[in-house]
Amino acid sequence: MSTVSQGVRRTEGYVYSALHWAFPLVPVVALALVVGPAPLWISLPHLALATVAAWAGLSVLHTRLRDCDLLPASGWDLFRTAHLPVVRGVWVVASLATVALTSAQGWRDLFIASALPAFLGAVLALPLLGRPQTRPLHVGLVAVALAETSLWAFPVADDAELRLRSSAAFWVAYLAAMFVGFSVMFRNVLQTTRELERARETGAKLAVAEERLRFSRDLHDVFGRTLSAVALKAELGAAQAERGRPEAAATMREVQAIAVAAQQEVRDIVRGYRDxxxxxxxxxxxxxxxxxxxxxxxxxxxxxxxxxxxxxxxxxxxxxxxxxxxxxxxxxxxxxxxxxxxxxxxxxxxxxxxxxxxxxxxxxxxxxxxxxxxxxxxxxxxxxxxxxxxxxxxxxxxxxxxxxxxxxxxx
Incomplete structure (x- = not known):
């Protein structure tokens, strides 16, 4: 296996791991909020919506990446492709609802108020990266908008929470943009390794084609003259034999010598040593x-x-x-x-x-x-x-x- 092929497989493994662990982490974080101070009528819908948004977004992103030939085919591709418009709609609606409900939990810790909205907004915006025409800047802006919405969607309870949200606002935007930036880097690495793999395959095909061209060209150049010489000598030998000339045997021996020399030339062509x-x-x-x-x-x-x-x-x-x-x-x-x-x-x-x-x-x-x-x-x-x-x-x-x-x- 070539180094490029190994790199492609490793990178695909990294991307798969990131996708299958990052998206499910969203409902896990929401689950942690269930045991918090928020009432169950808010926490449980939040958990359900986060789970649905995460898996719908994962399906959209997988389908897009496979359409771009950045991930290998999967048995779920037919199902995802057939129901992609519905899955995309579920992803958008569930993501917006999840973001809106997140701020209803109330923020009492600066770290949680900074990390959770940033992580949530970035993950829910990532499926946009699967579209080749979408610029990373636009994905980052969507992630920041979703993250800030999850921070500010519900009214502020008191002055302490206002100060906390104000302090977290910058870090929410920064962390969301950074998360998207790392995701773009992963995608670019995957694209680069895919292009290297295609270049390696193309180079191998060109090398085979070039060798075939060399072989056919040498074969034509060598045997064009050799066969002409054999035909000429054979015609001369036949004429001499018909007249009973003793030179006929010598002429046919010359034909034999030409044929023996041609055998060596064939070996040289096959080895690539013909000069x-x-x-x-x-x-x-x-x-x-x-x-x-x-x-x-x-x-x-x-x-x-x-x-x-x-x-x-x-x-x-x-x-x-x-x-x-x-x-x-x-x-x-x-x-x-x-x-x-x-x-x-x-x-x-x-x-x-x-x-x-x-x-x-x-x-x-x-x-x-x-x-x-x-x-x-x-x-x-x-x-x-x-x-x-x-x-x-x-x-x-x-x-x-x-x-x-x-x-x-x-x-």
Missing amino acids: ADLAAEVAGARALLEAAGVQVTTLADGVEALPAPVARAFAWAVREATTNILRHADATMAHFAIHRDASGARLEVTNDGPRAAPEGAEGSGLRGLTERLREVGGTLSAGRRGDQFVVTTTVDAECLDRLATAEGGPA
Whole structure:
């Protein structure tokens, strides 16, 4: 289990504990007043109303928090949702009646006169926090209003009680606002941990998607050229065998060697170790195209100065361009030019036999190559230039300098 998941569960436990202990405490406090000096006709309704207000408010708050995906689902959700308007009305009416009856008990102690109204007003206002559009300031103001009402709703009995209520008035407002503030802090912590959990899940999904994309891209780039080579060699071997040429056996052994090499490349892709070397790719492209009867020329200037990520991206571009020449062209000539100067680095692959293609058609290989180049700040263009088809990849000087600096070498 991840640390974030553990944090979510702990925070949910804190919130559950706070909700299920704080709300029931309201009728417990009211119960304590039953043994006080107030007559039973006031104390008993006060107890009943406080109990109803507490549990109705708890139901409203739970439903709102679950609607905001801040608490997990519960078996009571269907009941609460179906009867939410009624429960909300009961909560409002019972809360106002409880607040009004509280001051009827008469205040004889400063601590009780400060703490009980503040606690009562804050708890009865807390269900408003479940509404995303409600500001914490408004909840605090409602809590203070309810708390002050519970302090002053009934007339003052004598001057001593007036002085006591006047002294408690500030602390009632302060404690009610502080209680709401702590509740808002709990809610924000719960929201933050939920967002972290979602971010962790999203990151895991993106990592899986990225790995799948890498695997499919590498598989296409590797086997596009490999299968083209196998098809070419197999066709040559079949023609040689039909004519009774002794070279047929050697050609088929070359097909076998290509297949064995492809097996190793598959293992490298699966392990994530597959890499491409620019010089080796150019040499391989030359050998493969010349075997297909294509005349190949190369021009390399400043290849040694290319940062490794750019060299790898250019190597994949050489591989993809070679695959496309074999599969989609009737070329007799191909030219590979790699150039590095003050403006940046450029790879250009040209062939003279492009076939007609649908307008705007672009294969998955070119899309994958575009993504590879984007990772190093490069761009790709491919299209006809007269009677030729040209694939051009470029990386500007700024990106080259940044990549060279990241490698710890000179630009």
